[in-house]
Amino acid sequence: MTTEQTDVLVIGAGPSGCVSSAYLNKHNLKVKVVERAKFPRFEIGESLIPRVMDNLDEVGFLPAIEKAGYEKKLCSRFLRNGINCTFYFDQKFGDGWDWTWQVPRAHFDNLLAEEAQKQGVEIEFETEVVGIEFNGSNSTTTVKDKAGNLKQIQAKYVIDSSGYGRVLPRLLNIDAPSNLTGNSSIFTHTKDVNRPAGVEGTQITFEVIEQKLWLWVIPFSDGVTSLGVAGDTGLIEALSETGDGDEALRKIINRSDHFRDRFINNEFIFKPLIKKNYACTVSKQYGDGFVLTGNSSGFLDPVFSSGVSLATTSGLLAAKLVTRELNGEKVDWQTEYADYMDKGYEVFSTYVKEWYNGNLQKLFFHPNGNPDVKLKICDVLAGYVWNENNPFVTRHERIVTNLALTLD
Template identity: 40%
Template sequence: MSTMQHTDVLIIGAGPSGSSAAALLRQKGYQVTIIEKQYFPRFSIGESLLPQSMVFLEEAGLLDTVREHVGEFAFQFKNGAAFLRGKQRSFYDFTQKFSEGPGTTWQVRRANFDHLLAQQAEKQGAEIRFGHEVIDVDVTPEHPVLSVKDEQQNVYQIQAKFLLDASGFGRILPKFLDLESPSNFPVRRAVFSHIEDGILDDPNFDREKVLITVHAKDHRAWYWVIPFADGRSSFGVVAEQDFFAQYGFDGSADHDLEALFKRILADDESLSQVLRNAKFDTPVRTLVGYSANVKHLADRNYALLGNAGEFLDPVFSSGVTIALKSSSLAIPLVDQVLQGQTVNWMEQYEKPLRAGIQVFRAYVESWYDGEFQDVVFSKNQDEKIRRMVSSLLAGYAWDTTNPIHKNAKKRLSTLAEYCRDPQQTETLSNGG
């Protein structure tokens, strides 16, 4: 019979939210144990960081280690987002924004980026148990107990004074505690890979910006091109299943995804021209039904971080920023709990975190409705409004001083109308 192990804070998952949470907890002197099912480095998408995330990385003491390895891992300097729709082109420079804070960041291979953060958390004193899998969770005691299977298939129990779920798409606590709640987003599929992009001298392509392309025949479908600094890019397409069905893809595991990918690319003349020299030299992957939600994000002795709580959509690269923001918000509250203080998790954590997520949600919904696409490609935006939009695209979704933060969905509709009728600019600029 095994002896119960103990730790101050147990974290499930060593991705960005888990590593940043561990680093923040170590700053406060707590014993931290991370249970991570996989071995790092491991492949992950979500490679285009947002400038807002730089604030949270610095807060956790993780920014310097990323900066020190930019050259080694070909992290690409990023200062904005570019958009392509047929012959229309548009871009936003994140240094020209409404909100205060960094305006630049990087586009990163997540295998290297996540591994760097985890290694730095370990250097700061966190223990990470790679290859260990959570097989049971009990949060009924005051201090949660987890059953874990190690690399040799041995099972042990570990008890923590507080439990954090940073398991991302694994969504460990939502599954074990029946917290999962349906997302109101349509079920979408992403098909993606890393490619040798072959973009050598295209004057219309800026490696310092993520490129988002609207599919020429279906505005609900879009492509991403996220350049790295070594001539390679992350490349993907996102759409609802009926879109893929038009190309003969029913979701079967044995489908030739690379051939599918190339057919979809060939249907967009403008993007095909950008990637005319691309080489598909890495297996193509697919992910479906990734949008998710939960009934609540925290309780008296546990909290959900990042994608374990909610994931929206990859279109504006909000995932890592939300993950890091969740750790930044949660750890001071965990500290209060461990100090014996009372925390109102709904008021102090869930509502503030969801406030920014709701802004991202408004932009995602408006993108797929087509309204925000009209904004992006409009020639009618004045500089003041462009700066407001640029702030949100740069990840500053929690900046309540931004006039288009409040009632974001309504104001996006107003903005779309203005882009068609410039007479409405005064109302929007003044926060009406």
């Protein structure tokens, strides 16, 4: 078996892996990415939030993304029984980006990978990690290419950005149950042949079908739209006795007064995919010679589109800390990485819970909504979940619950 050597091995070329590898490469570390799939490959997660722009900007990806002409996302619209609550990101409490994009992930992820490669990152596609052994902080990873050939990669550090592949959580047995279990999703793409002209046609929307079940509509600039339903697993399963995603998704579209006519007779571009009980976490985010980033370290829920933002934030932060450590500095991984990331995850986790228990929906759709509250919640929805000036961040555990009580 051949053996290669690198400073840092990154597992997975999704958004998290691309951002971390680009940063490491810019900081003169030898970095190698191994990616199981052949790109472009589809992944779900098409609604970005503004905080992601900080990360993409820091590694120099923005000019290329700008050229791709993706649909701009200026706001998040929530609908329930015909009532509209739209959060415009330029009307938020704090500083920071006030727009982002709605991205077809196959194209977007491929573009990020190409940008990383242009900057000098070596990505080996169709090569998957099948085993790893640690000797202190040094590791030897076994990878297998599509022809079945095995090879070893010795690295001083491993960043696991393998998303739902969850390579190190499985190999090191550090998978842990999420306290957000119990939600599932069905999704597909459609050629949006009845797309209305103007803003309505390009508007991203999350429509409440019932308290624990919602429909997403994410129009792309190429005329295709992403459609999905997410929510309580029991409710999702009840949509189709045979488990047919097509039937289930059409039932939900049929329940939407807003979108029924636009989508009910559309053909789906691919058979709707079903992702059950998607929330996940780990018992440990880092260890001697390794760190987990993005979905490999955990995923909450799609309702506030936090996934790619958290994945790139953790990827970038991990890369910065690895760079410092390999340059001989002492890094406190618990406070500088795990505690920091936990803070962001915990804020989003509260908002996800408050969404499904109905409290946030009460605030969003109340006829006398408080504009100041809206600005502060908008800051959270934009992804600025570390803004210590925002009481909707610092007091996230009680503030939504308490406000909702005042509306009863």
